[in-house]
Amino acid sequence: MTSRNKILITVFFIILTFSSLFTYWMKSKEDTFADEIISTASTSFKANLNNFLYSVEFSIKELNNNIKRSGNVQFESNNLNTFFSKMILEDNYLKGVVLAHNKFSYVIYQDNSSWATTYDKDLTDSITNWKRLNNKLETVSEWTDTYSFFLDNQKLTDILIQLRKNKYLWKISKSKLPDSRDLFTNIYETSNNDGEKIIVGLLFSTQEISKHFRSVLKFENPLVTIITTNQEIVTPIVTNDTSVVSAYKQLSPEIERLIHSWGKSQTMGAHSYSFEMFNKIFWSRIENINPNIGVDGFAVTISAADLSKTEKKQEIVYLYLSFFLTIITIIIAIVLFRKKKDSNSTSINNELQPLSDDEIIEMIKNGETEFVEFKSSIRWDYREEKVNKILEDVILKTIAAFANAKGGTLLIGVTDDLEIIGLDKDFSTLKKQDADYFELHTRKLINNQYGITFSNESLLMKFPKFDGKTICSIQVAASEKPVFLKTRNKQGNEIEKFYVRSGNASQEISSLKEVNEYINVRFKK
Numbered sequence: 001m002t003s004r005n006k007i008l009i010t011v012f013f014i015i016l017t018f019s020s021l022f023t024y025w026m027k028s029k030e031d032t033f034a035d036e037i038i039s040t041a042s043t044s045f046k047a048n049l050n051n052f053l054y055s056v057e058f059s060i061k062e063l064n065n066n067i068k069r070s071g072n073v074q075f076e077s078n079n080l081n082t083f084f085s086k087m088i089l090e091d092n093y094l095k096g097v098v099l100a101h102n103k104f105s106y107v108i109y110q111d112n113s114s115w116a117t118t119y120d121k122d123l124t125d126s127i128t129n130w131k132r133l134n135n136k137l138e139t140v141s142e143w144t145d146t147y148s149f150f151l152d153n154q155k156l157t158d159i160l161i162q163l164r165k166n167k168y169l170w171k172i173s174k175s176k177l178p179d180s181r182d183l184f185t186n187i188y189e190t191s192n193n194d195g196e197k198i199i200v201g202l203l204f205s206t207q208e209i210s211k212h213f214r215s216v217l218k219f220e221n222p223l224v225t226i227i228t229t230n231q232e233i234v235t236p237i238v239t240n241d242t243s244v245v246s247a248y249k250q251l252s253p254e255i256e257r258l259i260h261s262w263g264k265s266q267t268m269g270a271h272s273y274s275f276e277m278f279n280k281i282f283w284s285r286i287e288n289i290n291p292n293i294g295v296d297g298f299a300v301t302i303s304a305a306d307l308s309k310t311e312k313k314q315e316i317v318y319l320y321l322s323f324f325l326t327i328i329t330i331i332i333a334i335v336l337f338r339k340k341k342d343s344n345s346t347s348i349n350n351e352l353q354p355l356s357d358d359e360i361i362e363m364i365k366n367g368e369t370e371f372v373e374f375k376s377s378i379r380w381d382y383r384e385e386k387v388n389k390i391l392e393d394v395i396l397k398t399i400a401a402f403a404n405a406k407g408g409t410l411l412i413g414v415t416d417d418l419e420i421i422g423l424d425k426d427f428s429t430l431k432k433q434d435a436d437y438f439e440l441h442t443r444k445l446i447n448n449q450y451g452i453t454f455s456n457e458s459l460l461m462k463f464p465k466f467d468g469k470t471i472c473s474i475q476v477a478a479s480e481k482p483v484f485l486k487t488r489n490k491q492g493n494e495i496e497k498f499y500v501r502s503g504n505a506s507q508e509i510s511s512l513k514e515v516n517e518y519i520n521v522r523f524k525k
Contacts (some may be wrong), residue, residue, distance in 0.1 A: 004385075008011055008095065009332065010329065010332060010333050013169055013325060013328060013329040013332055014329055017322055017325040017326050017329055020319075020321040020322035020325055021283045021319070021322040034274070034281075034304045034307045034308070035272045035274075035283065035284050037307045037310075038283045038284075038285045038300060038302055038307060039272060039285060040273060041218075041219070041272075041285075041300060041302070041329050041442060042270070042285040042287055042300045045213055045224070045298070045300055046287055046289060046298070048212055049213070049289065049295075049298060050289065050292070051212070052093055052209060052212060053289075053292045053293055054094060054292075054434045055091065055093050055094075055226075056093070056094075056186055056202060056204075057291055057292065057293050058096055059087070059091055060186075060188065060200075060202070060293065062087065063087070063097075063190070063200060063202075064190050067160060067190055067191075067192050067198060068190075068191075068192060068193055075099075075101065075103075075104065075106075077106070077117075077119040078137075080099070080106055080108070080119070081108060081115070081117060081133065081137050082137065084097045084108045085108065085110075085115060085137060087181070087394060088108075088110050089110075092212070093204055093208070093209055094202060094203070094204065094210070095109060095110050095142065095183075095201035095203050095204055095205045095208060096108055096109030096110060096183075096202075097200070097201065097202060097203060098185075098199075098200065098201030098203065099198055099199070099200060099201075100156055100159075100199040100200075100201075101196065101197075101198050102196070102197070103121065104119065104120060104121045105116070105118075105119075105120050105312060106120075108121050111132075111201060113134075114132055114134055114135070114140070115132070115133040115134075115135075115137065116131075116132055116133075116135060117130070117133060118131070118132050127144055127145075128145050128364050129142065129143075129144050130142065130143050130144070130145060137162060147465075149184070153396045156199070159187060159308065160189075160198060160199070162230065163187070163188065163189050165230060165409050166228075166229055166230040167188060167294065168186060168187070168188045168228075168229070168293045169186070169187040169188070169230065169232075169294060170184070170185070170186055170187075170226060170228045170230070170232070170234050170294055171184075171185045171187060171236060172184060172206070172234050173185060174186075175523075182205075182206040182207070183203050183204065183206065184203075184204040184205075184206050184209060184234070185201050185202065185203050185204070186201070186202040186204075186293065186294065187199065187200070187201045187202075188200055188293075188294075192401075194271065218310060219302050219306050219307070219310045220306050220309070220310070221248070221302070221303065221306055222300065222301070222302050222306075223235065223248050223251060223255070223297060223300070223301040223302070224299070224300055224301075225252075225255055225259070225292075225298060225299040225300075225301070226295055226297075226298050227259060227286075227288075227295070227296045227298060227299070228294050228295060228296065229291055229294050229295070229296050229298040230294070233255070233256055233259060235252070238333065247278060250277070250278075251277060251282070251283050251301060254275055255279060255284060255299055255301055258275070258284055258286065258299070259271050259286060259299060259410050262286045269288070270285065270286065270287040270288070271285075271286055272284070272286075273286070274304075278486030279306070280305065281303065281304040281305075282301055282302070282303050282304065283301070283302055283303075283304060284299055284300065284301040284306060285300045286298070286299045286496065287297065287299075294335040299431070300386065338400060344490060352459075352460040352475045352477055354460060354462055354475075355409065355462070355473060355475065357464055357466070360411070360464055360466075360471075361390065361466070362472060363409065363411065364411065364414055364420065365418065367418060367504075368416070368504040369504050370405070370406070370408070370501055370502075370503060370504060371402075371406065371407070371409060371501075372408060372409050372411070372504075373402075373408065373410050373411070373504070373506070374411050374414040374415065374416055374418070375391075375394065375395060375398070375400050375410065375411070375412045375413075375414070376412075376414070376415050376416075376421060377391060377412065377413070377423070377425055378392055378395050378412055378426055378438075378442060378472075379391055379426050380425035380426050380428075380429060380430045381394060382425070389431050392445055393485070393487060393513070395410070395412070395442075395445070396446065396449050396485055397485055397497075397499050397506050397508075398410050398499075398506050399446065399450075399459070399474065399476050399483075400449075400450070400483045400484070400485045400498075400499045400506075401499040401500055401501045401506035401507070402452075402476035402478075402501055402506075403450075403458060403477070403479035403483040404479060404482060404483055404498065404499060404500045404501070404518075404522065405478065405500050405501035405502075405522075406478050406501070407475075407476050407477050407478040408475075408501060409473060409474070409475050409478055410473075410476065411471055411472070411473055411474075411478070412426075412471060412472040412473040412474070413426075413469065413470065413471030413472060414471060420466050420467070420469050420471060420473060421469065422468075422469030422470055423435070423438060423463075423469075423470050423471060423472060424469075424470075426438060435463040435470055435472075437474065438463075439461055439472075442461070442472070442474075443461070445453055446459065449485065449486060450483055452480070453499055454483070457477075458477045458479055459476060459477070460474070460475040461473070461474050461475075462475075480523070481523065482498065482519050482522075482523060484496040484497065484498055485497045485499060497510075498515045498518075500518065
């Protein structure tokens, strides 16, 4: 990652941190009113409610189409279980289905990972035999219960009378399953191809559908009331706190009064009301919706204290977010700083820049130093006038000394008297007498001693020409690890020697104690 990208990332998180802090400061300074808060929550809930009703409408159409296409065989227990379990699993809201026919009654309900179902042909008997099915629709247990009708003991005839006036009914009822729960039920009448009437109840768990209405349920104790087309008022969403359920039931008469008053108004537009009860101020927002499968509108009722408390929580979220982002920004900055430090170290050691001809000439004029060494050749012994491989070890020793110190430059083809004599003698000892083969030979020596990684990353080899004479420039970076020269003693045993640059000479440190002390100081991280 480049330094520019690292800086951009850090700046981005700094901006996020200050933005969150600024948002918290601005919100804390704003005057937010209860009617404004409940209006915003009601608008969001309206969108959620419409999504729910559209889903119910789709389920109704799908079920009606299936019933119209089917014959009596479709109404057998196993066929019903197969069709409705699939339908329920594919629906985001639906939890169960009730069918009431003049020949049978049927219920299926999803209960976690299993199904509770009953299929009765004796409609006069108040005894109901239930089965629990696994996810493969296999029976795992059975039990018996008593009830007159699944929908809160209402007679089937009462339902039929109400359906003559209204196409859809909405009811809140208690499930007759062992773990009793509130059910929000849509009831309507349909028929098959034979003209047989069937009453259908689509079952929704109030607890489950509440999860889809987060805009209202972000408050601690919201009360939602649905206004049906038959002027009934049902409450599918109520506080999860059972300690206040009984108190909220006492709110119902006041909410009904407000709804009737709202209904008589000329505009029938969205409107907010406030009232006092239990020594508290409550706000109720009533809105209408386009009539959709039996629903005309809704009311959201929340205490003023709850509205204020929740708004403060929303503000404090930005403060917590700014603290969190501050910590993240600090961590990122530390990580990037450390990486940048390591990157700079690598850049100093490994990204060697080629020397210009002028720089090399200036080095030669200034003579050997802590960072510069001259060698006449790598193989040719000018005194003996023959090849001397010991000279190769001298070159390798110098490279190790530079690497173990602060780095430096080795110039081959230059005498101690600062004379440029070139590499012609060395070239003559090789199979191919040119600079390319010289580099190949030299790198092979270095690779065998110090490894290919060291050769590739810590050395830069060039062949400049001066007055027609080619010399070899080997720039050596300061190594990140100790470099040892492998050689053999008089007995022929392989040993390792440690060299460092001291002044203008390559010095061996032979004492193991001194080697360890030097390494601890030089290569300490």
